[in-house]
Amino acid sequence: MVDKHLISKSEKKEKKSYKLSDGEINSISKKEKMISLGTFFRYRASDIRFELLGILILLLLWFVAGWIFLLVPSISSGDIFLPFPTFKALYKLLLQERFYLSVWASMSRVFIGILIAAFIGIPLGLVTGYYPILRNIAYAPIQFLRMISPLAWMPIALIIFTDFESAIYFLIVMATVWPIILNTASGAANVNPSWIKMAMNQGASHFQIFYTIIIPASLPGIMASLRLALGVAWIVLVPAEFLGVASGLGYLINDARDTMAYDTLMAIIVAIGILGFTLDKIFQIIQSAFTKSWIE
Numbered sequence: 346m347v348d349k350h351l352i353s354k355s356e357k358k359e360k361k362s363y364k365l366s367d368g369e370i371n372s373i374s375k376k377e378k379m380i381s382l383g384t385f386f387r388y389r390a391s392d393i394r395f396e397l398l399g400i401l402i403l404l405l406l407w408f409v410a411g412w413i414f415l416l417v418p419s420i421s422s423g424d425i426f427l428p429f430p431t432f433k434a435l436y437k438l439l440l441q442e443r444f445y446l447s448v449w450a451s452m453s454r455v456f457i458g459i460l461i462a463a464f465i466g467i468p469l470g471l472v473t474g475y476y477p478i479l480r481n482i483a484y485a486p487i488q489f490l491r492m493i494s495p496l497a498w499m500p501i502a503l504i505i506f507t508d509f510e511s512a513i514y515f516l517i518v519m520a521t522v523w524p525i526i527l528n529t530a531s532g533a534a535n536v537n538p539s540w541i542k543m544a545m546n547q548g549a550s551h552f553q554i555f556y557t558i559i560i561p562a563s564l565p566g567i568m569a570s571l572r573l574a575l576g577v578a579w580i581v582l583v584p585a586e587f588l589g590v591a592s593g594l595g596y597l598i599n600d601a602r603d604t605m606a607y608d609t610l611m612a613i614i615v616a617i618g619i620l621g622f623t624l625d626k627i628f629q630i631i632q633s634a635f636t637k638s639w640i641e
Contacts, residue, residue, distance in 0.1 A: 404428060426611060435612035443597075448620065450592040454510070454585075455578045458517025462574060466522045467567060470529025475559050480530065491523035495581050499588070513585045520581040521574035528573065532566020533559050568632045575628055579621045594620075 411427035438444050473483045498519050502512035536559055544554050586595025594617055601610035 426607070430608045431611040431615060434606075434608040435615055438609065438612050438616065444616075447593050447597050448616075450590075451582055451586065451594045452620075454513050454593065455517065455575070455582055458514050459521055459571065459574050459578055461514060462518045462521040462525055463571060465518070466525030466570070467529050470526040470567075470570070471533050471555070471559060471563060473526070474530035474533025474563070475536075475555065480534065487523060487526060491527075495520035496584055499585075503588070509588045509590045512588055513582075513590065516585040517578045517581055520577050524573045524577060525567075525570040528566050528570030529563060532563035532569075535566075536562040565636050568635055572625070572628045572632055575624060576621070579617075579624065583617065 407428055414426050469483075473479045495516050498516055499512075502515045506512045506515060540558050540562070541554055544558055549557070582593075583595040583598065586593040587599060590596055594613060597613050598610060601607070601613060
């Protein structure tokens with residue numbers, strides 16, 4: 346005969362052994378959210394039909410908004426805002442050499458600015474993410490500075506730098522360095538603590554832990570931060586090029602506005618959107634391939 350009290354005690358022990366702590370529950374819920382979010386983005390990226398449908402809806406809304414402009418008496422030649430005149434002007438724009446020179450100038454500024462921001466932001470993000478005390482100290486200054494519009498630094502940039510190119514690089518860096526720091530720090534802070542403990546138990550130094558654990562584990566976060574920085578830099582670029590440079594997409598918009606070529610102005614705006622969308626798609630493919638190889 347087996348004692349019932351012993352059975353009840355053993356059952357209680359088993360129940361206790363399966364009970365999760367609050368930290369483990371939160372960790373599991375976070376992983377579930379990350380998995381579901383990643384699944385959503387993979388699904389969205391793999392089915393192009395929804396993207397084409399979204400573009401068609403956008404064109405329809407554009408067409409309706411253009412016809413509304415025609416009904417406004419104060420706006421003369423409102424038909425230039427319609428899709429057909431815009432795409433006609435875009436076709437003419439694609440035949441001009443200065444358009445490609447301006448695209449090259451704008452892209453060069455974006456990539457150089459992001460490169461400078463990454464050189465500053467990735468090391469800072471890794472250090473602040475790895476050391477909790479530095480993370481707590483840096484939180485308030487980073488949050489304060491990132492809330493300042495990058496364009497608010499424009500007068501400061503013109504005072505500090507003697508040429509417009511350096512001022513544009515400064516504005517792009519001020520716009521992109523904060524998302525790089527925050528996303529990199531998030532990746533470093535979410536490294537599995539057991540990996541670090543195992544390395545320390547085997548006598549690894551802080552430099553070895555950084556080089557062999559922190560940096561490799563933070564690479565997905567770094568890639569995400571660079572993609573986010575690319576989008577922010579592309580948004581800031583055009584108003585930054587209003588400073589007075591003689592090339593770039595912002596310069597073309599200024600020139601079209603001064604000559605009252607509004608169909609060309611709309612065409613340049615569409616070109617900026619297409620180029621930004623294409624850059625993001627290319628980086629998304631690189632990021633997906635990189636993340637997949639990292640997981641494997």
